[in-house]
Amino acid sequence: xxxxxxxxxxxxxxxxxxxxxxxxxxxxxxxxxxxxxxxxxxxxxxxxxxxxxxxxxxxxxxxxxxxxxxxxxxxxxxxxxxxxxxxxxxxxxxxxxxxxxxxxxxxxxxxxxxxxxxxxxxxxxxxxxxxxxxxxxxxxxxxxxxxxxxxxxxxxxxxxxxxxxxxxxxxxxxxxxxxxxxxxxxxxxxxxxxxxxxxxxxxxxxxxxxxxxxxxx
Ligand SMILES: [Ca+2]
Ligand SMILES: [Ca+2]
Ligand SMILES: [Ca+2]
Numbered sequence: 616x617x618x619x620x621x622x623x624x625x626x627x628x629x630x631x632x633x634x635x636x637x638x639x640x641x642x643x644x645x646x647x648x649x650x651x652x653x654x655x656x657x658x659x660x661x662x663x664x665x666x667x668x669x670x671x672x673x674x675x676x677x678x679x680x681x682x683x684x685x686x687x688x689x690x691x692x693x694x695x696x697x698x699x700x701x702x703x704x705x706x707x708x709x710x711x712x713x714x715x716x717x718x719x720x721x722x723x724x725x726x727x728x729x730x731x732x733x734x735x736x737x738x739x740x741x742x743x744x745x746x747x748x749x750x751x752x753x754x755x756x757x758x759x760x761x762x763x764x765x766x767x768x769x770x771x772x773x774x775x776x777x778x779x780x781x782x783x784x785x786x787x788x789x790x791x792x793x794x795x796x797x798x799x800x801x802x803x804x805x806x807x808x809x810x811x812x813x814x815x816x817x818x819x820x821x822x823x824x825x826x827x828x829x830x831x832x
Contacts, residue, residue, distance in 0.1 A: 649813055652760040656810045656825045659759065664808055664827045666709055666718040673715035677769040677806050678708030681777065698735040698782045701767040701790075702756040706731065707739075710747040719757075721748050731755040734764060735782050758783075759810040759825075766790045766817065769806045781817070793820040801828050 671677050680701035696703065709718040723730045738752040749755075756764040763783050773792040781788050788811070793801050801807060801820070812823030820826050 652813065653825065655760045656812070660765070660808060660810060660825055660827045663705075663709075663757065663765065664806075667705075667806055667808070670708060670714065670716070670718055677771075678705050678767075680704050680767050680769045680772050680779075680806075681775075682707060694737075696737065696754070698737075698780050698787070699754075699756050699764050701779050702764040702781070703754045705765075705767045706755050706757050707747060710749065712746045712748065717748055723757075729762075730757060732758050732762075734758070734784070761811070761813060761815050763811045763815050765808055765810055767806065767808050768792045770800070770802070770804055773800045773803070773807075783815075788817045790817050790819070793826075795830075801826075801830065 667677060682700075682704035706719070708714075709716065711717060722728065733753040733755050735754075735756075737754045739754045758764055764781055766779070766781065768779070768790075778789050778791045781790060792807055793809075795801055806827075807820075808827040809820055810825040811817045812825050814823050816822075818824045820830055
C-alpha cells in the first residue's frame, strides 16, 4: 500500500511537472511557429517581387493586376471575375510561357503543393490559360503561409477607383492601393504586393501586414 501511495504521489508530481513544462513550452512553440511563418512570408514577398522585376525587365511593363480577359467561368457560364483578380492576374503573368516565362516554378502547381490554390473556385475563360504550364483551366491564387492570397496592384491601376475583393474560406475582404501618410502611393512607379499577415485580416499595409516595401508603422 505504501509503495502504491508513493507511486501515486510520484505520478502526481510527474503530471504537475509535465503541466508546468507544457505551459512553458507550448507558448514558446506557438511563438516560434508564428515567427517561422512570418519569415516565410517575408521571403516569399521578396521572391515574388524579384520575379515581378524580372518580368518587367523582359517586357518593359509590370504584370497587370486587372487582366480583364481572364473572365471567370462557373457552371459553364462566363462571368466577370470579381474576386482575387489582382493575385490571379499576377499568377497568370508569372506562369505564362510567353515573355521569357515561366517565372514561377512549375512545381508550385503540383497538386500536393499548397502555394497555388483556387480559393474562389473559378475557371479561366479558355484562351487565358493556353500559354501557361497549367494543364487545367483553374484560376489559381498564390497564397501566403496562412492560406490567404497575397494582394497585388501594379501602378497602372493605382488611380482607378477599383477596389479589389478577395475571398478566402467563405470570408471576403477588400483591398485598395496604399498611400503613405503624405497621401502618395507607395511604390508609385512600381507595384504593391503584401500579405495580410498572421491575423489574416487586410490592414492595408499596417499592423501585422507584410509588405514588399519598407513602411513606417
Ligand atoms: Ca477569381
Ligand atoms: Ca481563383
Ligand atoms: Ca493583417
